[in-house]
Amino acid sequence: MKQLNDHQLFVVALLGLLAALATVVNNMFSPAMPVLSQVLGCEISEVQLCLTASMGGLALGQVVVGPLSDYFGRRRPLLWSMVLFLVSTLCIMLIPGMGLKWMIFLRLLQGLGAGGGVVISRSIATDMSSGNRLLKMLALINVINGIMPIVTPLLGGYLTTQFGYEGTFGGMLVVGVVLAVGCLYLGETLSVAQRSHSSIKSTMALFGRVLSNREFLYTILHQGGALAVLFGNIAATPFIVQHYGYGPERIGLLLGMNGIFTALGAGFAPALGDAIKGIRITAAGLVPLSLILCVLLWMDMGLWPYEVLVCLMLVFVGVTLTSSSSHAMECARNEAGTASALLGAVGFIVGGVVAPLMGLGNLLHSTAVCYVCAALVAALCLVGIRRKQ
Numbered sequence: 001m002k003q004l005n006d007h008q009l010f011v012v013a014l015l016g017l018l019a020a021l022a023t024v025v026n027n028m029f030s031p032a033m034p035v036l037s038q039v040l041g042c043e044i045s046e047v048q049l050c051l052t053a054s055m056g057g058l059a060l061g062q063v064v065v066g067p068l069s070d071y072f073g074r075r076r077p078l079l080w081s082m083v084l085f086l087v088s089t090l091c092i093m094l095i096p097g098m099g100l101k102w103m104i105f106l107r108l109l110q111g112l113g114a115g116g117g118v119v120i121s122r123s124i125a126t127d128m129s130s131g132n133r134l135l136k137m138l139a140l141i142n143v144i145n146g147i148m149p150i151v152t153p154l155l156g157g158y159l160t161t162q163f164g165y166e167g168t169f170g171g172m173l174v175v176g177v178v179l180a181v182g183c184l185y186l187g188e189t190l191s192v193a194q195r196s197h198s199s200i201k202s203t204m205a206l207f208g209r210v211l212s213n214r215e216f217l218y219t220i221l222h223q224g225g226a227l228a229v230l231f232g233n234i235a236a237t238p239f240i241v242q243h244y245g246y247g248p249e250r251i252g253l254l255l256g257m258n259g260i261f262t263a264l265g266a267g268f269a270p271a272l273g274d275a276i277k278g279i280r281i282t283a284a285g286l287v288p289l290s291l292i293l294c295v296l297l298w299m300d301m302g303l304w305p306y307e308v309l310v311c312l313m314l315v316f317v318g319v320t321l322t323s324s325s326s327h328a329m330e331c332a333r334n335e336a337g338t339a340s341a342l343l344g345a346v347g348f349i350v351g352g353v354v355a356p357l358m359g360l361g362n363l364l365h366s367t368a369v370c371y372v373c374a375a376l377v378a379a380l381c382l383v384g385i386r387r388k389q
Contacts, residue, residue: 016144018121021114028156044359055352057111059345062119066341081116122340127189142266149259157252216331218384223324225378231351236358265318278323283379285316290375297368
């Protein structure tokens with residue numbers, strides 16, 4: 001990629017931070033979950049529903065906003081999404097004595113707003129580039145995105161320790177305000193001529209056309225399996241750390257360490273030179289590592305062996321976040337907004353399902369089974385992804 005000018009650097013940085021809104025919503029919240037469980041008097045699986053709600057919102061937000069961005073352009077839906085994110089986050093901070101049901105509802109709205117930022121960030125990148133240039137641009141976005149899982153859990157752990165769970169949402173609000181201001185300076189990247197000129201109903205029907213693309217479908221399902229590892233880790237690690245006697249700051253430290261390895265994988269993917277190769281390498285790595293991790297968890301062999309295996313798995317997850325995103329967007333370039341929506345939604349739907357499963361029964365055993373199932377899904381989807389000619 002040629003050297004970027006100041007405007008292009010601003011756009012890439014902003015897109016990377018918008019893509020990281022999912023991390024802000026989930027990873028910054030994760031260290032607060034054990035505290036929230038105590039404040040609300042909830043079981044582990046119940047408080048994990050707050051994580052499920054945000055993931056469901058992230059998925060739904062992308063499904064709705066992606067096609068709308070093909071119809072209205074990128075800028076207006078992006079600004080609407082940021083307003084929803086800010087309002088819902090502010091409500092969580094300002095409503096005292098909130099019960100679990102209200103928390104779940106507002107987390108759903110928060111996810112809806114963040115989902116718009118995530119889906120439009122990929123669509124704008126696709127508007128601006130193609131081919132190997134798109135792969136490299138997505139890699140830069142994912143590296144920026146990968147920094148946030150390092151910073152946000154550490155910040156979330158610190159804010160939770162100092163101010164309770166409300167402090168965590170104060171941090172989210174600050175991030176949202178900064179991004180909203182940045183979006184005001186972001187120009188439109190989808191010209192009127194390139195937009196969908198059918199009715200909104202017909203635009204939403206683009207989902208059927210995109211999903212009929214077999215290779216695209218298997219690619220997003222592969223990424224969904226890999227993301228189940230990532231989101232499962234976010235859901236399970238706080239309670240595994242608590243199981244071994246540590247508090248919110250240690251939770252933030254370990255989740256931040258996980259983010260480093262995810263970012264390393266995302267940044268390394270372009271060096272493979274081929275998105276399909278990255279997908280295949282990921283599948284080959286996740287399955288054996290998940291089986292070893294399953295044995296370690298089942299035998300309750302301690303926190304650090306768990307953490308080492310998780311970090312290795314997340315390197316492969318990072319590789320496929322770049323590789324499978326690039327390949328999926330190339331498979332459905334003519335419906336980039338809709339394709340981006342489906343790409344993001346599948347991962348969060350899977351993550352939303354996995355989160356409460358991690359807390360069922362014996363925490364270590366349920367976590368072990370979920371990791372293995374996620375890795376197998378990612379590997380089995382290779383059957384529908386052809387080797388690049």
